[in-house]
Amino acid sequence: MSTLAYEIVDVFTDRPFAGNPLAVVFGAEKLATEQMQALALEFNLSETVFVLSPTQVGATYRARIFTPAEELPFAGHPSVGAAVTASRRGMFGVGRVTQECGAGVLPIEVTETGAVLTGGTPTLGPELDPEPLLEMAGLTAADHAGPAPRVAGCGLEFPYLPVRPDAVARARVNAAAAEQYGVEHVSVFSWDAATQTAHARVFVPGLGVPEDPATGSAALGLGVWLVASGLLPGEGRSEYAVRQGVEIKRPSSLACTVTAAGGVAVGATVAGHVMPVARGEIAVPPFVG
Known part of the structure; x- marks a missing residue:
């Protein structure tokens, strides 16, 4: 029976059994997409990442990222976890590397304990009616706080719904509301201006992830939303933090920056620790394509 090496790591935490668990799989160059999807479903974590040889000039490695339901072009905690785990396995050293993924070739600064990920090009949508998002999150109009919700992202977009603490x-x-309004995911958060910290929860029912313990891509896009909403400066580089996963007993800490010019976000980073938890081998699923 053919097998592949894998590791389980906890991302965006400085202790094991917290943060967002991730399966990192190596040596899967010959697998078809359907086989990778089958492995992601077998691990049944919010994401599984396959570390592969790059196909683009200038990339250190290629990452393919899967939820239990489908492949994603980009996600934060798989990118951070893959880079650090591959470095620890000796594929490359600490320092600057570049990850090829569906969102392009993204720079990552790997350290001994974690990594800093630079997101893709910031995007920002128009203001949204909060009612569908509130209904999806099981909340009411009285819970909405601050500026209007908007979709934003740095490689993967999320609707951002600011609420009372x-x-x-x-x-x-509310799965029925999510299906009714066609909303696959939402970031629900409160904002503490004094500490520049968001207390966030990210629900992703459309991708088979009821609640994500730590979402690097959503943390990146939040910076875009914060600048657009006037809660962070429209010029220069600002730091902010995201706390997530507390309600599902997977506390996570994401350290972020956003750079703005002319009132618009032009770049964002997210950083965190990566803790090894387990390693082993998993059987290669039969090809059924």
Whole structure:
């Protein structure tokens, strides 16, 4: 029976059994997409990443990222976890590397304990009616706080719904509302201006992930939203933090920056630690394509 090496790591935490668990699989160059998807479903984590040889000039490696339901062009915690785990396995050293993925070739600064990921080109949508997002999150109009929701991202877009601090813990996915409005995911958060910290929860029912413990891509896009909403400066580089996963007993900490010019975000980074938890081998699923 053919097998592949894998590691399980916890991302965006400085201790094991917290943060966002991730399966990192090596040596899968010959697998078809259907086989990778089958492995992601077998691990049944929010994401599984396959570290492959690059196909683009200038890339250190290629990452293919899967939820249990489908492949993603980009995601934050798989990118951070893949880079650090591959470095620890001796594929490359610490320092600057470049990851090829569906969002392009992205720079990552790898350290001994974690990594800093630079997101893709920032995107920002128009203001949204908060009612569908509130209904999807099991909240009411009284829970909405601050500027209007908008879709934003740095490689993977999310709708951002700002709410009162007490509403974050009360949020619950309303799957029927999500299906009715065609909303696959949402970031529900409160903002503490004094500490420049967001307390966030990210629900992704459309991709088979009821709630994500730590979402690097959503943390990146939040910076775009914060600048557009006037909650972070429209010029220069600002730091902010995201706390996530507390409600599902996977506390996570994401350290972020956003750079703005002319009132518009032009770049963002997210950083965090990576803790090894397990390693082993998994059977290669039969090709059924």
